[in-house]
Amino acid sequence: xxxxxxxxxxxxxxxxxxxxxxxxxxxxxxxxxxxxxxxxxxxxxxxxxxxxxxxxxxxxxxxxxxxxxxxxxxxxxxxxxxxxxxxxxxxxxxxxxxxxxxxxxxxxxxxxxxxxxxxxxxxxxxxxxxxxxxxxxxxxxxxxxxxxxxxxxxxxxxxxxxxxxxxxxxxxxxxxxxxxxxxxxxxxxxxxxxxxxxxxxxxxxxxxxxxxxxxxxxxxxxxxxxxxxxxxxxxxxxxxxxxxxxxxxxxxxxxxxxxxxxxxxxxxxxxxxxxxxxxxxxxxxxxxxxxxxxxxxxxxxxxxxxxxxxxxxxxxxxxxxxxxxxxxxxxxxxxxxxxxxxxxxxxxxxxxxxxxxxxxxxxxxxxxxxxxxxxxxx
Ligand code: ADP
Ligand code: MG
Numbered sequence: 001x002x003x004x005x006x007x008x009x010x011x012x013x014x015x016x017x018x019x020x021x022x023x024x025x026x027x028x029x030x031x032x033x034x035x036x037x038x039x040x041x042x043x044x045x046x047x048x049x050x051x052x053x054x055x056x057x058x059x060x061x062x063x064x065x066x067x068x069x070x071x072x073x074x075x076x077x078x079x080x081x082x083x084x085x086x087x088x089x090x091x092x093x094x095x096x097x098x099x100x101x102x103x104x105x106x107x108x109x110x111x112x113x114x115x116x117x118x119x120x121x122x123x124x125x126x127x128x129x130x131x132x133x134x135x136x137x138x139x140x141x142x143x144x145x146x147x148x149x150x151x152x153x154x155x156x157x158x159x160x161x162x163x164x165x166x167x168x169x170x171x172x173x174x175x176x177x178x179x180x181x182x183x184x185x186x187x188x189x190x191x192x193x194x195x196x197x198x199x200x201x202x203x204x205x206x207x208x209x210x211x212x213x214x215x216x217x218x219x220x221x222x223x224x225x226x227x228x229x230x231x232x233x234x235x236x237x238x239x240x241x242x243x244x245x246x247x248x249x250x251x252x253x254x255x256x257x258x259x260x261x262x263x264x265x266x267x268x269x270x271x272x273x274x275x276x277x278x279x280x281x282x283x284x285x286x287x288x289x290x291x292x293x294x295x296x297x298x299x300x301x302x303x304x305x306x307x308x309x310x311x312x313x314x315x316x317x318x319x320x321x322x323x324x325x326x327x328x329x330x331x332x333x334x335x336x337x338x339x340x341x342x343x344x345x346x347x348x349x350x351x352x353x354x355x356x357x358x359x360x361x362x363x364x365x366x367x368x369x370x371x372x373x374x375x376x377x378x
Contacts, residue, residue: 003019003050003052003109004016004019004021004050004051004052004066004107004108004109005019005050005052006109007052007064007066007107007109008052008054008105008107011064011071011107012054012105012107014054015054016052016053016054016105016107017053017054017055017135018052018053018131018134018135018376019050019051019052019053019131019376019377020050020051020053020127020130020131020134020374020375020376020377021048021049021050021051021127021374021375021377022048022049022050022122022123022124022126022127022130022169022373022374023044023045023046023047023048023112023123023169023172023371023372023373023374024044024045024047024048024049024112024118024119024120024123024169024368025042025043025044025045025118025119025122025165025168025169025172026042026043026045026117026118026198026200026327026328026336026368027040027041027042027164027327027328027336028040028041028042028043028177028198028274028290028327028336028338029041029267029270029271029274029289029290029293029325030042030180030267030268030271031263031267031293031296031297031301031303031325031326031327031330032217032221032263032264032267032297032301032303032329032330033182033239033264033267033268033271034162034163034164034180034182035162035182035218035221035237036221036225036237036238036239036264036268037182037183037235037236037237037238037239037240038182038183038237038238038239038240038264038267038268038271039179039180039181039239039268039271039272040164040179040180040182040271041177041178041179041180041190041271041274041275042164042167042168042172042177042178042180043168043172043176043177043178043198043370043371044168044169044171044172044173044178044370044371044372044373045118045198045200045366045368045369045370045371046368046369046371047111047112047113047118047366047368048110048111048112048123049108049109049110049111049112049120049123049124049127050108050109050110050127050377051088051106051107051108051124051127051128051131052106052107052131053104053105053106053131053132053135054104054105055102055103055104055105056102056103056104056105057103058073058103059075059103060073060074060075060076060103061073061074061075061076061088061089061092061101061103061104061105061106062104062105062106063085063088063089063105063106063107063108064105064106064107064108065084065107065108065109065110066107066108066109066110067109067110068084072084072085072089074089074092076092076093076096076100076101077092077093077096078093079093079156079157084124086156086157087121087124087125087128087152087153087157088106088108088124088125088128089156090125090152090153090155090156090157091125091128091129091132091148091149091152092128092132093152093156094148094149094151094152094155094156095129095132095133095136095138095148098138099136099138101132101136104132104135106128106131108124108127110123110124113364113366115206116202116334116364117200117202117327117328117333117334118200119165119168119169121153121157121159121165122149122153122165122166122168122169123169123374125149125152125153125166126145126146126149126166126169126170126373126374127374129145129148129149129152129374130145130374130375130376131376133145134376142170142171142187142373143167143170143185143187145166145170145374146163146166146167146169146170146171146187147163147166147185149166149170150162150163150166153166162182163180163182163185164180164182167180167182167187168180168373169373169374170187170373170374171187171188171189171373172189172370172371172372172373172374173189173370173372173373174369174370174371174372175191175192175369175370176189176190176191176192176370177189177190177192177278177370178190178373179271179275183236183237184236190275190278190279191278192278192370193278193281193283194281194283194340195340195341196283196322196338196339196340196341196370197338197339197340197341197343197367197368197369198336198337198338198339198367198368198369198370199336199337199339199343199348199365199366199367199368200327200334200335200336200337200365200366200368201311201315201334201335201337201348201351201352201355201363201364201365202333202334202363202364202365202366203305203307203308203311203332203333203334203335203355203363204307204361204363204364205305205307205308205332205333206332206333213303213331214329216256217260217301217303220254220256220257220260221238221257221260221261221264223253223254223257224238224246224253224257224258224260224261224264225237225238225241225261227249227252227253227257228241228245228246228249228253228261229241238261238264238265239264239265239267239268240268241261241265242265243262243265243266243269246258246261246262246265247262249261259299259300259301259302260300260301262296262300263296263297263300263301264301266296267293267296267297270289270292270293270296273286273289274286274289274290277289283322283340284322286322286323287321287322287323287338288323289323290322290323290324290325290336290338291312291316291323291324291325293325294308294309294312294324294325294326297325297326297330298326301330303326303329303330303331304326304330305330305331305332307332307355307359307363308326308330308332308333308334308335310354310355310358311324311335311351311355311363312324312325312326312335314350314351314354314355315335315337315351318339318343318347318351320339320340320342320343320347321337321338321339321343322338322339322340323337323338324336324337324338345367348365348367351363352365
């Protein structure tokens with residue numbers, strides 16, 4: 001990858017004042033728990049988007065991306081709609097509420113695939129915020145930075161996402177997972193003992209009929225919560241209902257609502273269990289929870305696909321795989337495999353070959369490690 005600083009020098013004609021970079025992220029476990037008030041474990045991964053920043057010669061903010069042609073200029077507070085520049089402009093707009101943004105140039109470069117479930121959008125937002133925070137001496141905390149970036153995406157790009165992506169990209173730490181309590185907005189890191197690897201197998205299927213499915217899942221979870229929380233108004237969401245109470249209420253819920261509730265309530269507990277097992281160094285058992293998560297997504301949340309099921313099933317036959325599951329929204333997308341270091345290119349290739357036999361094409365594969373979150377680079 002050509003670095004943002006090299007590109008800045010080539011495009012602007014002088015070196016940048018500073019540069020920041022942000023990683024991609026994966027959902028380790030915690031499928032559709034976030035908007036149900038539950039826990040998610042994510043990891044920042046070692047694929048990065050970087051930004052170089054310096055003072056501008058003309059009023060306003062000018063942004064360029066190595067992958068996106070011509071520069072885009074805007075006044076702080078204005079957000080060009082329908083352009084990739086809406087992401088950095090959204091962050092500038094949020095920060096402009098607290099300080100004046102002097103004229104500046106930002107140049108982005110990235111080896112993070114877009115739309116592949118690694119959250120390049122959170123990376124571009126947090127890298128922008130980190131660079132501006134340092135340049136303007138704003139002294140933002142990491143939680144503050146994650147919140148500002150979520151607001152940029154919600155209010156200025158118009159994507160109603162939760163804080164998961166921005167929090168994992170901001171709080172990521174090498175060899176650690178990030179525990180996100182989305183309801184309480186509490187973020188912590190959890191060490192993963194030993195040398196482990198995160199492999200991503202992208203099925204190449206892009207969210208089939210995503211919108212309708214997502215809306216239906218939200219509705220079904222809401223329906224279940226309304227019934228199950230009738231005398232528990234204090235609970236932050238469906239994830240906090242006891243799975244036994246879900247079983248007991250089966251006759252009072254539609255089959256869909258009952259299944260979604262069973263997934264969300266057991267998934268929240270699987271996240272807690274993984275945290276406990278990692279603390280005890282019991283990696284195989286923690287990995288078994290990832291396989292259980294996949295089965296629950298497949299059977300109860302109904303957001304898997306035959307392609308994802310095939311990948312998880314084949315991965316489960318490899319002794320060096322601790323656990324594997326669909327990661328992200330589902331209805332297509334990718335499988336995450338958590339492995340020990342003996343899982344390598346040969347093992348990954350065997351998985352891809354089986355997939356190719358069945359579907360006539362190969363999944364794209366990324367081998368990653370849990371890495372540090374957004375920060376300045378020298
Ligand atoms: P993802 O799952 O990767 O976050 P999104 O659709 O949420 O997918 O965000 C991707 C968008 O972020 C891109 O369409 C583009 O507007 C912006 N983006 C990501 N990476 C870059 C980049 N290197 N340069 C410019 N814009 C980028
Ligand atoms: Mg995104």
